[in-house]
Amino acid sequence: MSRRPTATPANPYGSRTGARRSGPRPRRATTPPAQVVDDALALPEELRKASGLTVHTLRRLLPHRGANVYADPKTGQVYSPRLNPIGGVCADGYVRISGGRSVRREQYAHRVVYEAVHGSIPAGMEIDHRNTRRADNRVANLQAVTAEQNRALTRARGRVARGDRIRTSKLTEELVRQIRATSGSITGVEWARRLGVDRSSINSARRGDTWRHVKPCPRLRTRHRPGSQKGKRP
Structure with a gap:
């Protein structure tokens, strides 16, 4: 019975033909x-x-x-x-x-x-x-x-991106002020056409649902505060 050849530099896999053996390759020893x-x-x-x-x-x-x-x-x-x-x-x-x-x-x-x-x-x-x-x-x-x-x-810490700090935003604080100031003269459809944005974005900014940090904000102005209504029945 012939013995299997040992691994040498010329035959690193220790096979008779010098080819790699089948099966998983042994892991290389690493230094701790x-x-x-x-x-x-x-x-x-x-x-x-x-x-x-x-x-x-x-x-x-x-x-x-x-x-x-x-x-x-x-x-x-x-x-x-x-x-x-x-x-x-x-x-x-x-x-x-x-x-x-x-x-x-x-x-x-x-x-x-x-x-x-x-x-x-x-x-x-x-x-x-x-x-x-x-x-x-x-x-x-x-x-x-x-x-x-x-x-x-x-x-x-104020690190939440909002308004024109968002890179993909097409609106700016100045545009939002103009949109709100022209609520009775320019429709949301017209603003959406001019700026190339969706009409819902214009309407949300105009109502104050978005861009609340831009003053004046209609949503904050119409919000009722506790005790502000006089003559209200208990």
């Missing part, structure tokens, strides 16, 4: 995250300075095994398994680390930093930036809140 930092600390100081990582930075790094990356809680920077800084600011202001051979999938950097310090985010919780700067992922700037709390904080 802690060992990577220990090896970096053992490098000469010149090499560490060339890579931009000081001893203090290396000692601060915390592994995130789910994302296979490292996080610096003090600066909010995320590093790859080879200790290269990764992540970029996207159009919405958040920092994302893109998927690749080292990172398993695209993720938000602030969630990675928070989980590296505090563990998994509880179900139903979201991560809020205290100073409203979405690219500031220092752990001191992150807090776990519920979805309702996050919306309330967004409204309180």
Whole structure:
């Protein structure tokens, strides 16, 4: 009975023909995250300075095994398994680390930093930036809140886009004032034709259902306040 050939550089799969064997490919052994930092600390100081990582930075790094990356809680920077800084600011202001051979999938950097310090985010919780700067992922700037709390904080900070701050809006505050001022002379159909919008948008802005922050607002002016009606029977 002939023995199966062992794997060699010329025949890495250990097959008789040199071709790859059928079945799942064995996983490549990876260096444990802690060992990577220990090896970096053992490098000469010149090499560490060339890579931009000081001893203090290396000692601060915390592994995130789910994302296979490292996080610096003090600066909010995320590093790859080879200790290269990764992540970029996207159009919405958040920092994302893109998927690749080292990172398993695209993720938000602030969630990675928070989980590296505090563990998994509880179900139903979201991560809020205290100073409203979405690219500031220092752990001191992150807090776990519920979805309702996050919306309330967004409204309180005035970050809810409304009116002409919405990019797709065709109306402006000045146009809304003109629409309301001409309620008796120009119909909503005519305004809709001029501006290229739906008639319902014109009527809603004119009634004050939308654009309530533009004064004067008919909806607020006609709203009855408690105690404003005199002579009302009890």
